[in-house]
Amino acid sequence: MDEKTLYALPVVVFGLLAILFAAWLARDVLRRDRGTTGMQDIAGRIFQGALAYLNRQYRTIAVLSVGVAILMGFLVALFENDHQIARGTITAIAFLAGAVLSGLSGFIGMYVAVRSNVRTAAAAQRSLGEALTVALRGGAVSGFLVIALGLLGVLGVYGVVYGFAEGALPTVAETPFWIVGFAFGASFVALFAQLGGGIYTKAADVGADLVGKVEAGIPEDDPRNPAVIADLVGDNVGDCAGRGADIFESSSAEIIGAMILGVALFRASGGDPNSDDIAWIFFPLVIGAFGLLASLVGLLMVRPGPNPTDPLGELNKGYYVVAALSVVFLFIVCFWMLPYGQIQFALCGVVGILTAIAFVYITQYYTAGTWRPVRTIAEASKTGAATNIIAGIAVGFETTALPALTIGAALLSSYAIGESVDFPNDPGVSGGIFGTAVATMGMLMSAAYILAMDTFGPITDNAGGIVEMSNQPDSVRAITDALDSVGNTTKALTKGYAVGTAALAAFLLFSAFLDEVARFSPEPIDRVVNVADPKVFVGGLIGAMLVFLFSSLAIRAVGRAAGDMIEEVRRQFRADPGIMAGTSIPDYARCVDISVRSALREMILPGVLAVSVPILVGVILRWEAAAGMLMIGTIVGVLLANVLNNGGGAWDNAKKFIESGGLKDDAGNVLGKGTPTHDAAVVGDTVGDPWKDTAGPSLHVLIKLLATITLVLSPLFV
Amino acid sequence: MDEKTLYALPVVVFGLLAILFAAWLARDVLRRDRGTTGMQDIAGRIFQGALAYLNRQYRTIAVLSVGVAILMGFLVALFENDHQIARGTITAIAFLAGAVLSGLSGFIGMYVAVRSNVRTAAAAQRSLGEALTVALRGGAVSGFLVIALGLLGVLGVYGVVYGFAEGALPTVAETPFWIVGFAFGASFVALFAQLGGGIYTKAADVGADLVGKVEAGIPEDDPRNPAVIADLVGDNVGDCAGRGADIFESSSAEIIGAMILGVALFRASGGDPNSDDIAWIFFPLVIGAFGLLASLVGLLMVRPGPNPTDPLGELNKGYYVVAALSVVFLFIVCFWMLPYGQIQFALCGVVGILTAIAFVYITQYYTAGTWRPVRTIAEASKTGAATNIIAGIAVGFETTALPALTIGAALLSSYAIGESVDFPNDPGVSGGIFGTAVATMGMLMSAAYILAMDTFGPITDNAGGIVEMSNQPDSVRAITDALDSVGNTTKALTKGYAVGTAALAAFLLFSAFLDEVARFSPEPIDRVVNVADPKVFVGGLIGAMLVFLFSSLAIRAVGRAAGDMIEEVRRQFRADPGIMAGTSIPDYARCVDISVRSALREMILPGVLAVSVPILVGVILRWEAAAGMLMIGTIVGVLLANVLNNGGGAWDNAKKFIESGGLKDDAGNVLGKGTPTHDAAVVGDTVGDPWKDTAGPSLHVLIKLLATITLVLSPLFV
DSSP: OOHHHHHHHHHHHHHHHHHHHHHHHHHHHHTSOOOOHHHHHHHHHHHHHHHHHHHHHHHHHHHHHHHHHHHHHHHHHHHOSSSHHHHHHHHHHHHHHHHHHHHHHHHHHHHHHHHHHHHHHHHHTTOHHHHHHHHHHHHHHHHHHHHHHHHHHHHHHHHHHHHHHTTTSSSGGGGGGGOHHHHHHHHHHHHHHHHHHHHHHHHHHHHHIIIIIIIIOOOTTOTTOTTHHHHHHHHIIIIIIIHHHHHHHHHHHHHHHHHHHHHHHHHHTTOOTTSGGGHHHHHHHHHHHHHHHHHHHHHHHOOOOSSOSOHHHHHHHHHHHHHHHHHHHHHHHHHHHOSSOHHHHHHHHHHHHHHHHHHHHHHHHHHSTTSHHHHHHHHHGGGOHHHHHHHHHHHHHHTTHHHHHHHHHHHHHHHHHHHTOOOTTOTTOOOHHHHHHHHHHHHHTTHHHHHHHHHHHHHHHHHHHHHHHTTOOHHHHHHHHHHHHHHHHHHHHHHHHHHHHHHHHHHHHHHHHHHHHHHHOSSOOOSOOBTTSHHHHHHHHHHHHHHHHHHHHHHHHHHHHHHHHHHHHHHHHHHOTHHHHTSSOOOHHHHHHHHHHHHHHHTHHHHHHHHHHHHHHHHHHHHHHHHHHHHHHHHHHHHHHHHHHHHHHHHHHHHHHHHTTOOBOTTSOBOOTTSHHHHHHHHHHHHHHHIIIIIHHHHHHHHHHHHHHHHHHHHHHO | OOHHHHHHHHHHHHHHHHHHHHHHHHHHHHTSOOOOHHHHHHHHHHHHHHHHHHHHHHHHHHHHHHHHHHHHHHHHHHHOSSSHHHHHHHHHHHHHHHHHHHHHHHHHHHHHHHHHHHHHHHHHTTOHHHHHHHHHHHHHHHHHHHHHHHHHHHHHHHHHHHHHHTTTSSSGGGGGGGOHHHHHHHHHHHHHHHHHHHHHHHHHHHHHIIIIIIIIOOOTTOTTOTTHHHHHHHHIIIIIIIHHHHHHHHHHHHHHHHHHHHHHHHHHTTOOTTSGGGHHHHHHHHHHHHHHHHHHHHHHTOOOOSSOSOHHHHHHHHHHHHHHHHHHHHHHHHHHHOSSOHHHHHHHHHHHHHHHHHHHHHHHHHHSTTSHHHHHHHHHGGGOHHHHHHHHHHHHHHTTHHHHHHHHHHHHHHHHHHHTOOOTTOTTOOOHHHHHHHHHHHHHTTHHHHHHHHHHHHHHHHHHHHHHHTTOOHHHHHHHHHHHHHHHHHHHHHHHHHHHHHHHHHHHHHHHHHHHHHHHOSSOOOSOOBTTSHHHHHHHHHHHHHHHHHHHHHHHHHHHHHHHHHHHHHHHHHHOTHHHHTSSOOOHHHHHHHHHHHHHHHTHHHHHHHHHHHHHHHHHHHHHHHHHHHHHHHHHHHHHHHHHHHHHHHHHHHHHHHHTTOOBOTTSOBOOTTSHHHHHHHHHHHHHHHIIIIIHHHHHHHHHHHHHHHHHHHHHHO
């Protein structure tokens, strides 16, 4: 067996295992009790709504993707010097492969998730432990599919192009440079999936809240609210399909970028394509495969009793199993595959794992009601909406500090550790960048598990809605409320994790971009991007501006789409007074349809901006400016995503803290629901909605899109 | 006469002329009618309050400054290699000179401003034209003093050190490298003046509004509100003293930075210290002096009739005179002084003048009620505070786009024009950076006039308050209202101008920093700051994070200080019901005192953060990281300052648009004061207060502080 086959083996085996595991989980969940007919009725509406949206969203994305694939293939063929048609065709096909697999994993994961919600609701009639298990397993289908399809997709595209490249390339190990289209395809789908999903979910949520809670005075998830089903659908399309595409993109872009960086070490290690040194190139895939295995074991370890006292603790336990196993696997894979620096690179991976854990804790500190940040927002609500907003913005801005320091520490330490590795055949080469790449791999090893925890969120949220709308007894509600609160935390944590991985992945993709530029440049370049050069500075200025402008468009899109929803809900209330009286059923489908149409309409402008600005900068101001844009856009994007995600989460939990009776006035009276203080907190929560569920998560995707688009189009920029 | 004397001549002559002009303006304003005794009573309270604050603020700043001067002199002496004691001493003395002159110009300007307000109010009894003249002349005292003292200060420090440096330096033309302490002194005072002033003004404003308007239901500037005097004092310490220190810093830092860049061209032109080439080094000072002259002429051209129909148009007319004269002077000075590239560098200066005008228009578009951005916020207020906030944040984020493109175009075009200049003695040298420096000089030529328009703002605002509180007839109020509205516009424009100059100045200061580093580095460095280097990336990440964290602390400081004020106002209302009944006078002085103490207390933490983070980054991660921090911190700072200034301004004017009756519901009814729509707009206005008057303007100062602190401490970083 040659090395390529040997290294491909664990990827194929664990990848297929994960797919089988996902199928088994899906089967396990789907054959469970579907609950009462009332539950099934509501769940059926959510399912129909979700499917209707996904069908139309993916149809739109498919049309856009095919157009972009053809255009991009054509452009790449035009500007690449040596292998014009081949490179253009491969780029277009790889792009479509990435796009299709991203869409597929999103679709199947969502399909199972919107079938799991009613089973979770039904299980909640029996026990917390069972409901927890159903929700987690339902979520895990999406998590494992996403990562497995990413790994197998990259390997597959690599295999096809590798066969093709033999003879055409100086060394066949250079294949990774040819498959960057896959990562761009994944980014492209992720951009629209996250933007569309994010706009959908918050248009429905804000619309439902503003008319339902504020104007009509009915509680959340009340069946009289015509937008309630759209709201429940939205949780799935935003958090499940959107975040799935986000992590699919992180994972596959990181692997391809790290493979490109591996080429330099492959050369430094001798450069014989048939030597052991191909290990450098396959290393990211193998680490990913072992991470999948670790996540699988961790998930199986979550076996709560019927009444776990700390449901979040059960999930955390599984996560720590994943982290510990990942450390073990890291050392095994390093010693098995790498010819030098086994211990050092394994330690870089450990840095990544620690970074992931740090992000989880930092996010928790800033968004959980137990700590100072959320408390100050709740306190500020006493003097009204204005001071609530001022306090929330201050908290949001503050949340940039610890993540920035964490990313900085992770980058510098993994770079320093990697740099300490000696390459005897080529003492001039540095393992520093590869060290940061291994840290990113370490961080992403738990991706499947994290994504399972994330999709757990919308499933439990939906289960709560189904229980509420089908008038279940309080004991059942208590269980879904407990799970919903856990789900809110896991959703927030996943966003923190997604930002952290995006930051590390962007740094390695930036290095990969410089490698690509060096390949295409007619004269040798020295991999230097000098910010003292005005073009780089201006590129950076535009990159930073793009982050703000894109966020502005995303936030405004929610505002406009919510406006459409508000008018429709008001119209239904006016047209049929029976709705408020509870005697007639509102037209849920029409609200779903409005969300669908608004989301698809509103995602176009920010999406087009995100794709066209990097191309314009690269074509007009050339690759140095594109590099500046990429780097500084990443920094600003990471920080602003933190502001938006954590600021929004903090506002949300400040409201929940007040609702739970945690806030008292000077005389010791609880300031709960119905007080002006609570009203002020609701304003903050509403402002935070498009921050944390539309603009923030879309920024993760934008950051990686900047990286993959410049990677793919680098022939145009030199 | 040798060249130095020849070039120093216009600086001394126009500088002294400007000071005499300021004295004449002050005398002209001060001997005018002081109005009724009611007016005088209120004005007296404002004057006392302002003086009390300034005394304590400058005392605090003086203590901090002396401490920093000693510490910095010591550190510089410790780390500089060749001229330890000399460099340390000079740096400390130059720092104190910058600090003292900045403080002095702020103090005198404010003194005249708080004496002009009552004269403006008195003049408003007679005619709009006279009131306009008084307010503009009162504001111009500050404007001309600030710029003249900056120019004379730099020249004076240069002269002292030049004499001293003879024999100690390889070429005496290198003196500019020695006087960077002056710019840091100016930055240091500006940081605390702007932070303290910004916190003071918004603590008083938010506190007065939340208790007065919202809780007690009394109108703005009602004499029954105990915080009303503190609010009026605040307008002066924020806009007048704060912005004065800001522009003093921009102007002197830009001149010193450009002189440093001139040294490279001086060397390229032959390098004989007694040749004509010293012109490169004196050029920035001379351009500044001619700008002062242009501003003086422009100000004299504002001679409104008794009833001008368009008061803003009168001020604009003067501004266009300044701009046109500046263009003429640019060409004259270039042809007089420069040995090469006269036309090219004059064109670079024209680019700067056009940039200044562009910023004025962009700011107007985003913050004036006539255009889309403010209208969308007003529209969004119909559905409540939450949608008002969402729309305002979207507008704020959007306002980064045009300024970023403008700065980018200005930098790239002035660099390209400067690069086209041939230096026959040294063909390897590039005039590109000097081209961007001349663009900055062009932008700053109108600084004195712009600052006069800015200080016009608080004077007319105060005049309005005095008229309101002393119960003048409606005709007088109509005049001060008209002026107040013009003042709001000019205040917003000045902030746009300040951000633009900060961005351009930072780029040239960054280049100057690299020159300084090259001077101190033991081995030659190639002036390259490579963002692909993880240290530079991490430095940039920290710089960007610092901008967010600093803004967070500034916003939170306002929240806390406003909380103190709210408690005091509530306490006074409770303790003496006669206040609300209008039978007893509230204790204004106590509210002033609380603002003073809160502002001084709250400015310390963000101030210390701003000073210590750059030092830590430079010392721990070295000069490359400091360069990354400086560059990326600048980009993010400029954009976030735009978000905060323009977002805040747009919220403010959306409220005013609603109050003016511009917004109607679907049935055509005006949604004015007293409607829930207006209440929602008030929330947005309150949120915008700390954005536009505390955090935003403080960011301008932070950006320049980053540049000057790294310049001064570069010996520690190499």
